[in-house]
Amino acid sequence: MSRARSRHAGAIHGSPAPTIIDVARSAGLSKSVVSRAIRGDPAVSASSREAVMAAAEELGYRANAVARSLVERRTYNVGVVVSDLHNIFFAEVLDGLYAAAAQLGYRALIATGNRDPIAEERAVEQLLELRTDGIVLAGSRMSAATVAGAARAVPIAMVGSDLRLKGVDVVVDDDFRGAVLAIEHLAGLGHREIAMIDGGQGAGAAERRSGYESAMRAARLGAQVRVEPGDFTESGGYEAARKLLATGRRPTAIFAGNDQSAVGALNAVNEAGLRVPEDVSLMGYDNTALAALRHISLTTIHQPRNQIGEIAMQAVVRRIENPGAPGKRHVLAPMLVVRSTTSPPRKSSRLRSG
Amino acid sequence: MSRARSRHAGAIHGSPAPTIIDVARSAGLSKSVVSRAIRGDPAVSASSREAVMAAAEELGYRANAVARSLVERRTYNVGVVVSDLHNIFFAEVLDGLYAAAAQLGYRALIATGNRDPIAEERAVEQLLELRTDGIVLAGSRMSAATVAGAARAVPIAMVGSDLRLKGVDVVVDDDFRGAVLAIEHLAGLGHREIAMIDGGQGAGAAERRSGYESAMRAARLGAQVRVEPGDFTESGGYEAARKLLATGRRPTAIFAGNDQSAVGALNAVNEAGLRVPEDVSLMGYDNTALAALRHISLTTIHQPRNQIGEIAMQAVVRRIENPGAPGKRHVLAPMLVVRSTTSPPRKSSRLRSG
DNA sequence: AAAGAAATTGGGAACGTTCCCAAGGGAACG
DNA sequence: CGTTCCCTTGGGAACGTTCCCAATTTCTTT
Numbered sequence: 001m002s003r004a005r006s007r008h009a010g011a012i013h014g015s016p017a018p019t020i021i022d023v024a025r026s027a028g029l030s031k032s033v034v035s036r037a038i039r040g041d042p043a044v045s046a047s048s049r050e051a052v053m054a055a056a057e058e059l060g061y062r063a064n065a066v067a068r069s070l071v072e073r074r075t076y077n078v079g080v081v082v083s084d085l086h087n088i089f090f091a092e093v094l095d096g097l098y099a100a101a102a103q104l105g106y107r108a109l110i111a112t113g114n115r116d117p118i119a120e121e122r123a124v125e126q127l128l129e130l131r132t133d134g135i136v137l138a139g140s141r142m143s144a145a146t147v148a149g150a151a152r153a154v155p156i157a158m159v160g161s162d163l164r165l166k167g168v169d170v171v172v173d174d175d176f177r178g179a180v181l182a183i184e185h186l187a188g189l190g191h192r193e194i195a196m197i198d199g200g201q202g203a204g205a206a207e208r209r210s211g212y213e214s215a216m217r218a219a220r221l222g223a224q225v226r227v228e229p230g231d232f233t234e235s236g237g238y239e240a241a242r243k244l245l246a247t248g249r250r251p252t253a254i255f256a257g258n259d260q261s262a263v264g265a266l267n268a269v270n271e272a273g274l275r276v277p278e279d280v281s282l283m284g285y286d287n288t289a290l291a292a293l294r295h296i297s298l299t300t301i302h303q304p305r306n307q308i309g310e311i312a313m314q315a316v317v318r319r320i321e322n323p324g325a326p327g328k329r330h331v332l333a334p335m336l337v338v339r340s341t342t343s344p345p346r347k348s349s350r351l352r353s354g
Numbered sequence: 355m356s357r358a359r360s361r362h363a364g365a366i367h368g369s370p371a372p373t374i375i376d377v378a379r380s381a382g383l384s385k386s387v388v389s390r391a392i393r394g395d396p397a398v399s400a401s402s403r404e405a406v407m408a409a410a411e412e413l414g415y416r417a418n419a420v421a422r423s424l425v426e427r428r429t430y431n432v433g434v435v436v437s438d439l440h441n442i443f444f445a446e447v448l449d450g451l452y453a454a455a456a457q458l459g460y461r462a463l464i465a466t467g468n469r470d471p472i473a474e475e476r477a478v479e480q481l482l483e484l485r486t487d488g489i490v491l492a493g494s495r496m497s498a499a500t501v502a503g504a505a506r507a508v509p510i511a512m513v514g515s516d517l518r519l520k521g522v523d524v525v526v527d528d529d530f531r532g533a534v535l536a537i538e539h540l541a542g543l544g545h546r547e548i549a550m551i552d553g554g555q556g557a558g559a560a561e562r563r564s565g566y567e568s569a570m571r572a573a574r575l576g577a578q579v580r581v582e583p584g585d586f587t588e589s590g591g592y593e594a595a596r597k598l599l600a601t602g603r604r605p606t607a608i609f610a611g612n613d614q615s616a617v618g619a620l621n622a623v624n625e626a627g628l629r630v631p632e633d634v635s636l637m638g639y640d641n642t643a644l645a646a647l648r649h650i651s652l653t654t655i656h657q658p659r660n661q662i663g664e665i666a667m668q669a670v671v672r673r674i675e676n677p678g679a680p681g682k683r684h685v686l687a688p689m690l691v692v693r694s695t696t697s698p699p700r701k702s703s704r705l706r707s708g
Numbered sequence: 709a710a711a712g713a714a715a716t717t718g719g720g721a722a723c724g725t726t727c728c729c730a731a732g733g734g735a736a737c738g
Numbered sequence: 739c740g741t742t743c744c745c746t747t748g749g750g751a752a753c754g755t756t757c758c759c760a761a762t763t764t765c766t767t768t
Contacts, residue, residue: 016427019753021754032718048716070421088442095466108465385724397747421723426725
């Protein structure tokens with residue numbers, strides 16, 4: 001029956017794709033049997049199954065997820081809205097999300113808001129129209145009201161932002177704890193003048209700052225607390241570090257709110273003619289790919305990003321399959337990663353301050 | 355009728371979402387009128403339109419794209435398969451893709467292959483089942499046969515890889531030209547011993563290499579051509595640069611295949627006790643965010659990534675709406691971006707070699 | 709060999725839209 | 739005032755599946 005060269009009918013885009021009915025006709029069976037065979041339903045005789053598969057292959061049949069979704073009233077799609085794809089931080093979260101979705105039998109559909117809350121809302125609205133079974137919001141800047149509105153339609157999980165909304169799962173790193181880890185490391189090396197560059201409105205910035213303050217007090221360094229305003233960008237870190245170095249007592253260690261700003265700070269320290277870590281120790285937060293570059297080799301706090309994504313996806317799927325289950329808050333433990341930007345302070349300053 | 359507090363019926367996930375029929379009943383009109391009003395069809399009286407909109411709002415109605423797609427036999431979705439979300443290079447391409455899709459009335463649905471050709475194929479297959487109207491492949495590593503198979507079902511555009519398949523649009527930066535730009539810059543500064551770190555199998559690596567060779571010959575530096583095998587990773591650049599510096603005549607300038615590997619090379623140069631750009635000039639390719647960091651400040655070749663994305667999306671949509679149109683090759687012009695890692699060679703070496 | 713049970717098959721309804729066509733109600737026109 | 743035409747409306751079919759139920763076939767068992 002089939003030509004020698006091409007196994008599939010050479011469908012050009014215009015011509016309609018074969019349906020289950022075409023396969024049925026070609027296999028000499030009913031559409032019901034074809035449907036069952038395609039889905040792997042055991043209630044099909046071996047011979048029928050074979051005939052169906054052969055016909056499907058021959059025609060180049062591909063299941064139509066649209067029709068299937070319509071009758072099943074679910075899509076097995078989970079939408080993921082990422083506020084910013086430029087932020088490498090989210091790449092690994094997406095990996096985790098993706099892997100977990102595949103493992104649970106769902107597809108992850110990624111949309112982005114390009115750092116614009118309005119665009120994010122539009123993206124959510126579109127995913128809702130597409131009838132995704134659930135949505136994961138990564139680093140969202142949307143208002144609580146909007147999120148709550150979406151949560152009415154479909155289970156939602158958020159990562160990166162810590163909205164406490166009932167019916168919404170939240171997966172966060174324990175930023176407070178991470179900051180404590182950082183300060184314990186620096187204080188343990190003997191530093192006393194430990195300044196922090198703040199992350200402003202950034203995700204987790206407030207927790208990191210209070211972790212810093214708390215750990216400083218715990219180390220009896222409450223008097224040395226010094227928080228320089230900044231943000232989570234490279235230039236924010238640069239400017240903040242310049243101020244730290246130019247005025248007041250010069251810190252022997254700087255804890256930046258994230259890796260980006262730490263890299264900016266690194267540059268400011270170098271420009272001031274100081275060396276890292278000999279003159280100033282420097283820490284970041286997030287353990288992004290940036291921190292791992294040899295040329296930078298930044299001591300930082302690792303967030304289990306992959307796992308964050310996994311857990312978020314699992315949370316959504318759990319609530320898809322178990323409607324009515326309440327949303328939870330999942331807090332993950334950060335980890336210290338020591339690289340080359342931290343060392344004990346110079347003897348002189350150590351003596352002077354001790 | 356409606357409670358005071360909540361404008362929308364407080365639908366909890368289990369209860370079915372309202373349909374056009376619910377709206378029709380509530381507005382006292384037929385489903386046809388509702389359908390038309392929702393879609394903005396002018397053939398609806400003002401009073402009906404108002405009634406429909408009010409009822410829709412009241413019920414929290416949201417159009418069901420699944421049902422709509424089934425009957426229209428198109429989804430207005432364009433799938434985007436990104437080989438690697440960690441590669442910041444693609445973030446801007448995605449921006450362009452996304453913006454163009456929105457502007458043309460389509461949605462972009464992003465899927466990823468995690469650098470695994472098998473996973474990429476799976477992603478494509480899933481998008482095809484979802485009946486996306488077209489697909490953009492970004493940095494794909496799939497076999498030509500697989501791509502051709504997908505192209506039979508739906509218009510395809512590729513960015514980053516340069517498969518010449520009929521029925522497939524390709525959008526690429528002119529990598530040959532970019533490499534020429536790099537060498538012209540270095541040669542123009544007075545460098546003669548200009549080595550290149552190759553990108554191996556990476557996208558565009560071959561073109562960049564031949565651009566290098568050609569430009570070297572054009573500058574009468576054919577005898578100085580020296581290509582060190584490498585890849586597009588940081589450690590690849592590091593290892594390659596070590597070899598370049600350890601053996602043979604030491605180059606005064608190194609052109610790395612991309613920014614990542616240039617950063618690795620930067621580290622190797624520093625470790626050898628040499629300074630950039632005083633002792634060795636260094637160039638990358640891509641103008642990623644990495645290159646722009648002050649701490650790195652790499653001279654590099656810029657690819658119009660945003661535009662690459664835009665053009666790819668436009669190409670797919672053009673062929674969706676105009677089936678049978680042939681695929682084209684779109685070549686974009688790269689640009690030199692001078693930062694701090696290039697300068698004229700030291701006098702001494704210049705004299706020696708001149 | 710008959711009867712009952714089990715396995716397999718087929719047909720119709722449903723999912724929520726859009727599209728097409730027919731019908732109703734004015735307005736305009738002669 | 740009757741006819742025609744336009745504007746609006748409503749109902750049924752279709753999109754490609756899955757699900758349910760009834761019908762048929764095949765196997766067991768006595």
